[in-house]
Amino acid sequence: MLLPEKIFNAGVVGAGGAGFPAHIKAQSKVEFVLANGAECEPLIHKDHELMLNFPKEICRGFELLIESTKAKKGRFGIKEKNTKAISAVSRHLNGKSELTKLGDFYPSGDEFELVYEATGRLIPPAGIPLDIGCVVNNVETLYNISLAEKEIPITKKFICVAGAVKKPSSFFVPVGTSFKDVVEFAGGPKVSEFGIFVGGVMMGHLTFDLNEVITKTTAGLIILPKDHYLIKRKNQPEQNWHRIGKSACDQCSYCTEFCPRYLLGYQVEPHKVMRSLGFTKTGAAVWNEMAELCCSCGLCTLYACPEDLYPKEACDKAKVEMHETGIKFIQQKDVKVHPIKEGRRVPLPQLIMKLKLQDYDVEAPFNSENFSVKKVRIPLQQHIGKPAKAIVKKNEVVEEGQMIGKVSDGELGANIHVSISGKVKEVTAEIISIES
Ligand code: SF4
Ligand code: SF4
Secondary structure: OOHHHHHHHHOOEOOOOOOOEHHHHHHOOOOEEEEEEOOOOOOOOHHHHHHHHOHHHHHHHHHHHHHHHOOOEEEEEEEOOOHHHHHHHHOOOOOOEEEEEEOOEEOOOOHHHHHHHHHOOOOOOOOOHHHHOEEEEEHHHHHHHHHHHOOOOOOEEEEEEEEOEOOOEEEEEEOOOEHHHHHHHOOOEOOOOEEEEEOOOOOOEEEOOOOOEOOOOOOEEEEEEOOOHHHHHHOOOHHHHHHHHHHHOOOOOHHHHHOHHHHHOOOOOHHHHHHHHHOOHHHHHHHHHHHOOOOOOOHHHHHHOOOOOOHHHHHHHHHHHHHHHOOOOOOOOOOOOOOOHHHHOEEHHHHHHHOOOHHHOOOOOEOOOOOOOOEEEEEOOOOOOOOOEEOOOOOOEEOOOOEEEEOOOOOOOOOEEOOOOEEEEEEOOOEEEEEO
């Protein structure tokens, strides 16, 4: 069996956030394969821990992908400050691969940034790395590809739990485990009232629901007291974000001046998007276009804006409106890196200070204890594309690793496997519940 087929069967998706089915990338032919170990979300250290503890498996996945795509070169993006991870990974890299050492900036893990740092190439506006002969995979995806080679399906997610918990740590969790069980495994919360940033404080979403579950793309959970600055900011009703923005934005343009996509040469100008908040629908459409190439990194809202406004959220809204009206902005001018880019990069420690997270900025070491759980709720859509279709029925007995959700022939998606042995308790179009 060829590698793309093994990856497809094992249900591997991009573990770095978006959940793009990994077999598609393995089928392509490219010049560069890039490993993304540039983790930059404040407080999340799971990729660092994975590189320290499983460098051989990650590099095996990297090598397999280089072979499968017939790439001439491999570039392993990793932060220069992570010296132990660098020496662990270096021991397993083959002749075609080199390290690309990165500074400790936010968002150095953004695909557009990484591709530019590693190859000097700029992805075309609204394009993908493949357009310039590259594929990028997060280090955990590469680890999972090494499992897929051995025909081991993806049933566990490596996550980091940090913030106001007694034991900040990184560990493997069965997919479908509730946040409640996960937070308990990290020693439990340090405070009685808290919120959870799922996937990180910059790009993740805020929830107070402990019944939500870990999926194949959950990078980690950041627990913060309910009265923390970030929870108060994020927990404002959406209409407030835009109402305050309409009245208080003084068009200083700091949001644009710090925007990493703007500094790379893309026409992303959040200060112009802010103008759309005060316009009628026709007027807004003009300014909305300046949001099309935004990657939702959150830097404008949480770092740049001196008025604590919400330019990132204005960009998110603009993208939805453009999508609904069928408008697609195509940048006409050449992408040219801004001469001040290097000087405007945002050091991670500075961002952590601005976010008032210094008290939580600690390591999250790997906990190798077995995480056992009695109940999981496994979503059938954990990836980009169509949801998988359930292939088990209520009351059926299932074994860990068994396929329970299947992608229909010819559709973009990923297969789903059960993460614990037990009995099927519920099957809907969205979720399968299992109890051991
Ligand atoms: S930084 Fe804030 S105040 Fe300045 S233009 Fe952007 S949104 Fe408006
Ligand atoms: S969220 Fe803000 S800073 Fe980040 S890419 Fe979008 S506009 Fe730029």
